[in-house]
Amino acid sequence: MLEILDTTLREGEQTPYVSFTIEEKIEIARLLDEVGVEMIEAGDPSVSPGVARAVEQIAALGLRAEIVAHSLACRTGIPRARDCGADRVAIFYPTSQIHLEAKLHKTPEEVLDIIREHVAYARSLGLKVRYTAEDATRTDFEFLVQACNAAIEAGADRICFADTLGIMQPHRVAEKVTALRSRLLPCKIDLHCHNDHGLALANAMAGICAGADCVHVTVNGLGERCGIPDLAETIVAFHNLEGVQKYNLRALMELSAYVERASGILTAPNKPITGQNAFTHKSGVHANGVLKDPRTYEPFDPALLGRERKIVIDKYTGRSAVAALLAKYGVQVSPAELEVIVSRIKVLGDTRKRLFEADVIEIAEQVTGRELDVIPHDISALIMIELEAHVYTSAVVRQLRAFKGVQNIYEVTGDYDISAFAGVEDVAALNNLIEEIRTVPGVKRTETRLILKKYNCSS
Numbered sequence: 477m478l479e480i481l482d483t484t485l486r487e488g489e490q491t492p493y494v495s496f497t498i499e500e501k502i503e504i505a506r507l508l509d510e511v512g513v514e515m516i517e518a519g520d521p522s523v524s525p526g527v528a529r530a531v532e533q534i535a536a537l538g539l540r541a542e543i544v545a546h547s548l549a550c551r552t553g554i555p556r557a558r559d560c561g562a563d564r565v566a567i568f569y570p571t572s573q574i575h576l577e578a579k580l581h582k583t584p585e586e587v588l589d590i591i592r593e594h595v596a597y598a599r600s601l602g603l604k605v606r607y608t609a610e611d612a613t614r615t616d617f618e619f620l621v622q623a624c625n626a627a628i629e630a631g632a633d634r635i636c637f638a639d640t641l642g643i644m645q646p647h648r649v650a651e652k653v654t655a656l657r658s659r660l661l662p663c664k665i666d667l668h669c670h671n672d673h674g675l676a677l678a679n680a681m682a683g684i685c686a687g688a689d690c691v692h693v694t695v696n697g698l699g700e701r702c703g704i705p706d707l708a709e710t711i712v713a714f715h716n717l718e719g720v721q722k723y724n725l726r727a728l729m730e731l732s733a734y735v736e737r738a739s740g741i742l743t744a745p746n747k748p749i750t751g752q753n754a755f756t757h758k759s760g761v762h763a764n765g766v767l768k769d770p771r772t773y774e775p776f777d778p779a780l781l782g783r784e785r786k787i788v789i790d791k792y793t794g795r796s797a798v799a800a801l802l803a804k805y806g807v808q809v810s811p812a813e814l815e816v817i818v819s820r821i822k823v824l825g826d827t828r829k830r831l832f833e834a835d836v837i838e839i840a841e842q843v844t845g846r847e848l849d850v851i852p853h854d855i856s857a858l859i860m861i862e863l864e865a866h867v868y869t870s871a872v873v874r875q876l877r878a879f880k881g882v883q884n885i886y887e888v889t890g891d892y893d894i895s896a897f898a899g900v901e902d903v904a905a906l907n908n909l910i911e912e913i914r915t916v917p918g919v920k921r922t923e924t925r926l927i928l929k930k931y932n933c934s935s
């Protein structure tokens with residue numbers, strides 16, 4: 477049965493320009509425990525005093541998940557894992573020729589001795605041990621078997637087959653896992669697949685189907701370079717495609733959004749599962765199908781994740797989507813009026829990058845001649861921001877540009893220093909955005925104006 481190790485706090489913090497506070501790490505660990513992952517790799521205590529404190533505090537939370545500390549194969553690092561209260565240490569040491577010759581200048585015999593010595597040392601400290609063969613996928617297979625069996629004989633109960641450079645393909649992972657299973661002493665096999673060719677989750681799934689036990693993931697797929705499999709994608713893919721039903725899918729969105737904020741790495745709209753567009757339909761053909769039966773264009777019900785489907789309106793839209801949108805606001809129109817509304821939407825859509833629900837309501841008002849007393853759901857706002865006196869405006873602008881929903885930023889004269897134009901889904905999202913802006917150092921005060929109607933001056 478599949479197991480998941482989440483390493484957002486170790487591999488994820490190796491993402492360029494990402495650093496979590498201890499409080500953020502604790503919150504991430506709590507949310508991971510709500511999801512139900514079997515193991516949380518909380519960090520390498522040798523990296524910095526703060527990383528060590530985070531591992532210690534997470535180990536003290538009494539979570540259901542096993543807490544793993546990462547460490548180089550060295551006599552100073554391994555005891556720190558024990559001192560932090562981790563259940564297990566993951567000792568990594570490379571096995572590929574290029575790493576041994578270019579990086580470490582070690583012979584294969586020396587490597588086997590180093591692995592044996594450090595695994596046995598960790599066991600003598602009372603720790604469970606995983607041995608990771610770093611760059612395993614570029615390692616001579618016979619030597620890989622020797623290195624893993626040396627670790628198992630010395631007391632490791634898990635080995636990790638690391639595709640450190642993301643150079644594997646699903647069928648090759650399956651072959652290697654099958655071969656490892658037949659040659660290794662009894663142990664669990666972890667898969668740590670990097671995503672350099674976009675194949676990380678496919679590789680991990682092929683390895684599990686071939687008999688490996690555990691997939692390493694991070695929230696939002698963070699990690700060195702292009703990261704490793706995304707937690708939500710992994711759990712949902714195994715749930716829907718392989719029938720693994722033991723994880724709490726309802727906790728995934730909150731966790732992803734939290735890590736998005738804490739890491740500053742925004743999720744692409746077209747990202748599977750957690751991306752904004754994952755359950756959003758656009759073309760008239762698709763919208764019509766989904767409105768009749770969602771199974772026509774949805775691989776699974778978004779409610780599984782606590783999400784809702786959405787239909788966007790623009791020049792691709794057909795009658796059923798427009799009628800459904802107007803019905804949502806309680807607006808009834810005749811078939812003839814609907815026809816005219818749709819054709820006007822198409823004309824306006826040709827001139828605009830994006831249409832808002834407010835535009836559709838305005839067109840409906842013009843066509844029906846009735847004043848429609850409704851407030852559109854997708855909203856835009858002007859957020860006026862006053863800065864502390866000593867702050868560089870450009871430094872704050874740089875941070876604001878990373879916030880989802882902020883579409884344009886202007887430095888302005890007057891009582892405020894910056895004016896930001898934002899487009900968001902609803903009032904809750906606007907509130908979140910304003911809260912985030914207020915946490916930017918140097919921001920003294922904000923004032924937000926909701927935009928009621930937009931006039932496009934260029935058309």
Ligand code: HCA
Nearest residue numbers: 568608610611636638640668
């Ligand atoms: C690295 C180490 C590692 C280790 C994986 C693991 C890798 O940063 O190179 O211990 O499971 O990708 O090999 O992340």
Ligand code: CU
Nearest residue numbers: 487640668700
């Ligand atoms: Cu890695």
